[in-house]
Amino acid sequence: MLREPNRGSQFGWASPGCGVDVALTCGVSLRYGAWVGGSDDGRLVGSGIPDTAWVAAHPERFGLELAGPPPSRRGDEQGEGGAPGAVEGARLGGVAVHEIAEVAGTPTYVYDAEGIRQRLARLRSALGAGKGGVPDPLICFAVKANSALAVLRVLAREGAGADIVSGGELRRALEAGIAPQRIVFSGVGKTDTEIDAAIAAGIRSINIESAEELQRVMARATAADRSVPVSLRLNPDVDPETHPYLATGLRQSKFGVPMVAAVELALRAHRHPNLRLVGLACHIGSQIVDAAPYRESVMHMRRTIGSLRDAGVTLAQIDLGGGLGVAYRPGEPEIDIAAWGRAVRVETDDLGLQLVVEPGRWLVAECGLLLTRVIGRKRGEGAAFVIVDAAMNDLLRPALYEAYHPIVPAHHVDPGASLTIVDVVGPVCESGDFLALGRAMPAVEAGDLLMVLDAGAYGMVMASTYNARPLPAEVLVDQGRWAVTRPRKTTEQLLGDEALPPWLR
Numbered sequence: 001m002l003r004e005p006n007r008g009s010q011f012g013w014a015s016p017g018c019g020v021d022v023a024l025t026c027g028v029s030l031r032y033g034a035w036v037g038g039s040d041d042g043r044l045v046g047s048g049i050p051d052t053a054w055v056a057a058h059p060e061r062f063g064l065e066l067a068g069p070p071p072s073r074r075g076d077e078q079g080e081g082g083a084p085g086a087v088e089g090a091r092l093g094g095v096a097v098h099e100i101a102e103v104a105g106t107p108t109y110v111y112d113a114e115g116i117r118q119r120l121a122r123l124r125s126a127l128g129a130g131k132g133g134v135p136d137p138l139i140c141f142a143v144k145a146n147s148a149l150a151v152l153r154v155l156a157r158e159g160a161g162a163d164i165v166s167g168g169e170l171r172r173a174l175e176a177g178i179a180p181q182r183i184v185f186s187g188v189g190k191t192d193t194e195i196d197a198a199i200a201a202g203i204r205s206i207n208i209e210s211a212e213e214l215q216r217v218m219a220r221a222t223a224a225d226r227s228v229p230v231s232l233r234l235n236p237d238v239d240p241e242t243h244p245y246l247a248t249g250l251r252q253s254k255f256g257v258p259m260v261a262a263v264e265l266a267l268r269a270h271r272h273p274n275l276r277l278v279g280l281a282c283h284i285g286s287q288i289v290d291a292a293p294y295r296e297s298v299m300h301m302r303r304t305i306g307s308l309r310d311a312g313v314t315l316a317q318i319d320l321g322g323g324l325g326v327a328y329r330p331g332e333p334e335i336d337i338a339a340w341g342r343a344v345r346v347e348t349d350d351l352g353l354q355l356v357v358e359p360g361r362w363l364v365a366e367c368g369l370l371l372t373r374v375i376g377r378k379r380g381e382g383a384a385f386v387i388v389d390a391a392m393n394d395l396l397r398p399a400l401y402e403a404y405h406p407i408v409p410a411h412h413v414d415p416g417a418s419l420t421i422v423d424v425v426g427p428v429c430e431s432g433d434f435l436a437l438g439r440a441m442p443a444v445e446a447g448d449l450l451m452v453l454d455a456g457a458y459g460m461v462m463a464s465t466y467n468a469r470p471l472p473a474e475v476l477v478d479q480g481r482w483a484v485t486r487p488r489k490t491t492e493q494l495l496g497d498e499a500l501p502p503w504l505r
């Protein structure tokens with residue numbers, strides 16, 4: 001992770017790396033291609049490949065087509081302007097992002113439907129088909145990562161299922177057309193109302209997270225006089241080696257049933273006349289880049305499955321949760337999806353159970369970007385700022401996890417352009433309001449359109465109206481077509497959502 005620059009001093013530099021020396025700006029010397037920045041006392045504060053270079057080298061990785069230089073700068077004999085009406089700048093899913101920004105305004109999330117379909121297909125192929133009469137693995141998209149109705153509809157049309165954690169997500173998944181038999185319900189705090197809604201919808205499995213919750217599901221199932229399919233979500237105490245906020249399968253985390261209690265609770269569920277124990281589940285964390293923690297989880301789950309078999313209980317499915325990691329910056333490790341698929345099949349095939357997985361981030365993170373416009377620039381004593389119209393209320397991940405999102409201009413950037421170290425910040429009144437710290441960026445100015453990339457997961461779903469800012473708009477692009485799928489609300493509409501108490505009117 002890029003450490004925050006020492007704001008008290010100017011940056012020096014040291015890099016025998018490749019490329020051409022470029023301008024000294026803000027006390028920073030950079031080489032295009034790779035850069036290292038340090039403070040005057042020689043401490044390293046950041047290094048890496050600039051986002052512009054990464055994106056220019058691999059536009060397909062981001063689903064982008066990048067604009068070439070404007071005709072005038074190509075030495076075009078026809079002169080300036082290009083095709084009449086042509087929009088210069090990047091395209092996502094065949095649609096010019098400048099056009100989207102003109103119509104929908106900024107900040108706006110843009111999702112690429114075809115990108116999502118392709119990732120779903122890759123995951124399916126990595127997991128392979130069911131063997132020996134066992135149904136094919138089921139991919140239940142973790143709706144928490146992106147609950148946009150349009151995104152869910154794309155996945156529903158491809159036959160994906162859903163992993164939900166609330167009644168709201170259940171309603172959205174059903175509205176999008178996801179079949180109830182493909183919906184699993186996780187979460188430590190399901191209310192009776194939510195359990196009732198899940199029972200009424202006839203979902204595939206309520207994944208039970210505690211003895212107390214089992215008791216409540218029993219009561220609700222009895223009241224409904226239904227036979228309700230349930231799984232037990234286990235806490236296998238496996239370290240996924242990820243950000244502490246993203247680990248969910250450790251002994252001390254609030255999720256899942258401790259392994260020592262698993263068999264007893266599973267038998268209680270199995271014996272209840274209104275419950276059907278269909279499987280075991282786990283979800284050990286997010287941003288996992290190695291198959292090993294999954295293997296370890298299966299190893300623990302196998303013991304419980306074995307004990308249940310000895311007690312005459314046969315299950316139908318094993319749910320390994322989500323957590324597949326993506327690389328948000330060049331060189332960062334990411335899961336090798338084909339190798340992971342092979343590994344989990346090797347570990348689980350002999351069980352004869354249907355495999356269920358609940359990926360969120362891996363399916364959508366790279367298929368979404370946040371469009372934002374530069375409001376202005378500012379030079380502080382210890383840092384230079386690019387102030388944009390997207391803020392922590394629109395994309396919380398940088399402030400919450402110090403998460404990295406590549407940020408590049410939507411217009412063409414000359415590969416030889418000078419880069420400066422800047423903080424990209426929003427207008428919200430919090431020091432934690434930043435989209436990037438100490439980032440090497442080409443010069444931008446007020447009005448320029450920027451793309452905050454890899455923002456398709458855990459972006460809009462965490463957005464708020466903090467500072468009385470409306471939520472971002474949302475757009476879906478699909479092979480040259482596009483539509484605003486969630487218009488930005490006006491302040492008047494937001495005010496209309498509230499009421500004054502009668503005695504204060």
Ligand SMILES: Cc1ncc(COP(=O)(O)O)c(C=O)c1O
Pocket residue numbers: 142144145163186187248283285286287321322323324358359360361362
């Ligand atoms: C139960 C459960 N399943 C799946 C996921 C999806 O995780 P990811 O987006 O990392 O794949 C989560 C995320 O927190 C989760 O809690």
